[in-house]
Amino acid sequence: MIAIEKFFDPISKDGYLGDDNYQMIKQYMLALRAVSKLINLGFYIIDYNKQEFLYVSDDPLFLSGYKQEEVLKMGYEFYNKVVPPDDLDMLLELNEKGFEFFYNLPVERRDKASISYDFRLKRRDTGSEILINHKLTPLILTETGNIWFALCLVSLSVAEKPGNIFITFQDKDERFDYDVIRKKFKPAKVKHLSKREKDVLRLMIQGYVTCEISQQLFISEETVKFHKRNIVKKLKVKSAMEAVYFATINKIV
Known part of the structure; x- marks a missing residue:
């Protein structure tokens, strides 16, 4: 005590x-x-x-x-x-x-x-x-x-x-x-999210899934997955779901 x-x-x-x-x-x-x-x-x-x-x-x-x-x-x-x-x-x-x-x-x-x-x-x-x-x-x-x-x-x-x-x-x-x-x-060292990564993250926070993000941003689903992996790595979290939670709490976007 x-x-x-x-x-x-x-x-x-x-x-x-x-x-x-x-x-x-x-x-x-x-x-x-x-x-x-x-x-x-x-x-x-x-x-x-x-x-x-x-x-x-x-x-x-x-x-x-x-x-x-x-x-x-x-x-x-x-x-x-x-x-x-x-x-x-x-x-x-x-x-x-x-x-x-x-x-x-x-x-x-x-x-x-x-x-x-x-x-x-x-x-x-x-x-x-x-x-x-x-x-x-x-x-x-x-x-x-x-x-x-x-x-x-x-x-x-x-x-x-x-x-x-x-x-x-x-x-x-x-x-x-x-x-x-x-x-x-x-x-x-602060790892900045790129503009496209922020676009993807913003849509993730709004509840869009990979195929919907692909349609919204006019990019392939593989490209969306690539950006998601980078987001998870830069934010030092374990999953896309944790990235959404972390970004919301810390006002990343």
Whole structure:
């Protein structure tokens, strides 16, 4: 079991606003609650000032057999209950190195960064484990560039094991992968999809099968299959179905 305070040790405490300023995000919270009913994604909001969950969507994947209000009350203690010890250690290391990377960024780029990582959750009722993906991005920064609120999207992972940690940016096509041996983030080569591959992927997301994509794009079925293989390889997934899921979650097209 990990002391929850350790998740907040690397975080700068400068520049947080007073309680009266929480009123500014009420409308934002209403919008997020509405969105949670429309999309098939769980999410929660972390308040780094008060070191708690500000909001948790009613998503069974993340709640792991607990009720929404129970998770809100537990806050980060929830992780001690549902995350296996090895994965907890990974999350603690990720937390330290992720914030180290974040605070080395220019202030104007910090709200453009997102970090993605996979870890296991154990269900309260059955004890079974599932591998999930977290994609965390700053929601609101303080005037001094510290994280005040962060939004975390939760979805099933397409990976085979925990880890797969990387940072991307909204304003620039670059990626940094976490090196577990050297314990640092390093630049990764981004494999771009070609225009035709994006065309194929877009139709795959819309539910078209190979023969229909062939007709839509006026190319042979063999060419469609060729593009599908390249898409799977470039996105580092195991199948076309996983490519569709990964591309949807990460807004590839």
